[in-house]
Amino acid sequence: MVRPHSMLRTLVALLLLAIVVLTGLKLGAWQLSRASERMELAATIAAGRASTPLQLNANTPASQFSPWRSASASGSWLHQYTVLIDNRNHGGKPGYWVATPLLLPQDASTLAPNQPSTALLVLRGWIPRPVHPNQAQQPIPTPDGMQTLNGELLDHVPRLIQLWSWSKNPSAQLPDTWPTDSTAVVQNLELNELSRVSGLHFLPTILAAKPDPASGLLQDWPEPLLDADKNRGYALQWFGFAAIAGIAWLIVLWRALKRQRQRRSSNI
Known part of the structure; x- marks a missing residue:
């Protein structure tokens, strides 16, 4: 048994x-x-970087926005809509990515009635975050006039993994109205949410600026893990x-x- x-x-x-x-x-x-x-x-990165550089304007069709494609754009900064993206370390130091809309010039004759002007969201670079309570934040450069930028296109702002949030809205830290007295600070930035709260019309792409010593910011974007x-x-x-x-x-x-x-x- x-x-x-x-x-x-x-x-x-x-x-x-x-x-x-x-x-x-x-x-x-x-x-x-x-x-x-x-x-x-x-393969996507290789194809994008092998593509012919793109000159962006307000009427560039979305079909041209291949991720990692080199691109350039001219316009004027909308500094009042600058957003700091938090917890973006560089070389072991805490800091922010600076994201600012670039207002693209557009022929008034091509604008529909009540259609807002078109902007391009630009990841301008990195600045360090103060590590001591009495340490002042590094000023964000605010150049005026027409700017010409070179960079690579992204289909979204790279995100941090959020294990929890007090709000179901991932961009809840964005102000409801602009301009504000202080620069908005967020963990992650969604283009659609930024468009909603700012009232701006954005091209459906992001431009990550290439290194430019004259910008006063550090452009050293992390590469995706491809191993x-x-x-x-x-x-x-x-x-x-x-x-x-x-x-x-x-x-x-x-x-x-x-x-x-x-x-x-x-x-x-």
Whole structure:
């Protein structure tokens, strides 16, 4: 007769090993998916940077806004709508990304009635954040007049992972009305939300400015992680764990069946 506690241990072991097998297979597949995503991103970046540089204007069609494509634009800064994007470190130092709309010139004859002028959101650069209570914030340069900028296009402002938020609105720190007495500071910046609260009409793209010593800001944007081989290595590890657990599952099952046959033989 099979002892109940022995059978229970066998069933528990088989269940746990099966969970390990399924978990390893799922995580391995997820790592392969991440590797595929990184390969696609690398191809997108290469294609964008290989494209002919784009001269942006208020009437540039959205089909031209390929991510990572080099582009240039001319216009005047709307400094009253500048936003600081917080927790963007550089070289281990805390700081902000400075984002300011650039008002693009447009022929009045092409504007529809009541249509607002078009702006381009520009990531201008990085400034350090004060680390001591009495330390003053570095002034944000506010050049006037027509500006000409060079940079790369992005389809969105790179986001930080938010584990929690007091508000369901990711851009809740944006002021409801502008201009304000102080510069808005946010964790993440959504173009649609900025357009809603500012009343500005934006091109559906972002320009990350290229290095310009005259800007008074640091343009050293982080590159996306593109090491797909690392994900493949992790996938191989997870599949290896799943294989080991699968072999152990078969061994436990084989031993359980062997014991059961032996007990049946001894009872004959």
